[in-house]
Amino acid sequence: MSRLPVKKTYKLFIGGAFPRSESGRTYEAEGQNVARASRKDVRDAVRAARGALPKWAGMTAYNRGQVLYRIAEMVEARAAEFADLCSGRDEVERTIDRVVWYAGWADKFAQVIGSSNPVAGPYFNFTVPEPTGVVATLAPDEPPLLGLVSRVAPALTGGNAVVVVASETRPLAAIELAEALATSDVPGGVVNILTGNRAELAPWLAAHMDVNAIDIAGADGIAPELERAAADNVKRVVRGRADAQSPWEIAAFMELKTVWHPVGR
């Protein structure tokens, strides 16, 4: 007699845990029942991200780089599963390599983006990048794995905490990624992944007063509406590209702080 497989319940990823949607709703995508997050799940995810931020942002850059590298290790270990959930092996490998690439930037980008400034006066003046804070990311639909990782990795490299809305039609790779993240060294709450109706969730994130930046890579037709809502607290709007890989992607999620330090005997 054939064995009846144990089927997975696809849940959200908030604060390092896997809750069902508070609303109890699901929707069907890729032949599976997937959690359909609500406004309250958005709230919980933003709160988790805000709570996780100080530790993540305060970590040494060297340490953050290692944690990012560990994500690549975890994805590599599940490469076969990921390949089934995206366009295939090639996308998985490019994803892993991209994470490794950003991991290496963690303790370098400040030297590229920052500066010391020769002011006319007795001050040591320098400019350093700092994470903007909580970043909301609307993951692009395609490619389902690499697109999401391409948008999230630079924000994480800079020390931000992220709330991601996964592709609505292709959410399974994002959920698999949540499981890889949960078994990596990324502190709970640094990455939160929501699945559901993007047009329903995105406006709450865009208008949320405790979200510092929004990456509208996957916003499709609702981008203008989201940008308008983002103005409520002068959010940084990043029009990210699904395939980008550059240190300037990290810069897009950074604030610049300039310090005038006195010089004297």
Added chain:
Amino acid sequence: MTDLERPRGGVPAPKDWTYAPAPEARDVVTLADRYGHFVGGEWIEAEETYTTISPATEEPLAEIGQATPAEVERAVAAARDAYDDGWSTISPSERAKYLFRIARILQERSREFAVLESLNGGKPIKESRDVDLPLAAAHFFYYAGWADKLEYAFPNQRPRPIGVAGQIIPWNFPLLMLAWKIAPALAAGNTVVLKPAETTPLTALLFCDVLRQAELPAGVVNIVTGDGATGAAIVKAEGVDKVAFTGSTEVGKAIQRELAGTGKKLTLELGGKAANIIFDDAALDQAVEGIVNGIYFNQGHVCCAGSRLLVQESIYEPVVDKLKRRLATLRVGDPLDKNTDVGAINSKQQLEKIQELVAVGEEEGAEIYQPPCRVPEKGYWFVPTVFTNVAQSYRIAQEEIFGPVLSILTFRTPDEAVEKANNTPYGLSAGVWTEKGSRILWMAERLRAGVVWANTYNRFDPSSPFGGYKESGFGREGGRHGLEPYLQLDDSEAFGG
């Protein structure tokens, strides 16, 4: 130490220091009765006008154009023509030389500009002479040098200009803000339509004469004057590729909303409610000078003004006593008098806003102190003011007053100072006063603000990036980073465009 420095018997009565008046001569400035808009290298007659005045005397100075949307369109078209007609493709080193020329002419004519700035805006001549003008010239000089070095600032990013920049600037540092806007825009190869603030158009209009002297090609810089309606027309103009705004957070948000979905680049430099934090090991007399400079510089009309003073509890009394004593020696009056420390409030509207918030502060329960001080009968004046007994929730501790009004709060530990300093939707600047270097950097790391001054305040330099966190805006002005908003760059997803 604190006991020794505490004056017996409280605050002494202010001494009557009688200075002889030392007014700067006004005759270096020649004003026209009426100004139009500077479009395509020529003056065009303005359809509608309003009167600009001296806020110190309420005396009318000139009739100023109130640009209509059609006039704004004309200016944008002129900027576009100049852009297509060579400015974007001219050799970068030639572009640099125009900017060097402008810097030199500003240095040469600085007295004239300083007098006009004080006349039209109400700021003390010693500030326009020693701060606004030297910095404006330095800004042009600094960015001039970048014009032919952009590929070194942005390696592998193929830096190229954006097109026409629409720039809207405030009334607190009229010429300096013009320099902050125009210098990087031109260095990057863009052309410009700039609107000075409604109340302070005169130095921007005089600047057109500098452009003529520098022989800058027609249409590269266009100046239109008017109120918020003119500003809105610039933001909405289709031919504008990039908008740069310095002003209130409220208007900044409206601009961000207006540009939603257009894909236009935007930088915003908005309001602030900066904390100036004094630790018990700070050099107190130096710190008190820093507090005064932080909030009474330019009548407190400074977006990065240190309007919230956070004093460590153990030194609260000596700091407040010293501050009140120092306040009594500030000279409020004629902006053109070289002895004046605090000039006129920029406009009647701003004066009313300050008066309203100060009244609210008193109602909420804060204790007000104003030194005995006589101000002229005519004009707009506000005596330097200190509020003690202020709770974090009071409006005077939350809202930007943009006037010479300081709110004093206390803290016990560095952690509490950080928490209170960051307890604001703004994040433009902060000040830290301590003799401990490691504490300066510890604080600097935790303050959510774009500029942190340690043992100094309100310092600016063209090489030093300036701009805010959170609701104080985004984008930087100054330094290499100040070029970025005016360039198209490969592989750049920088916010705002």
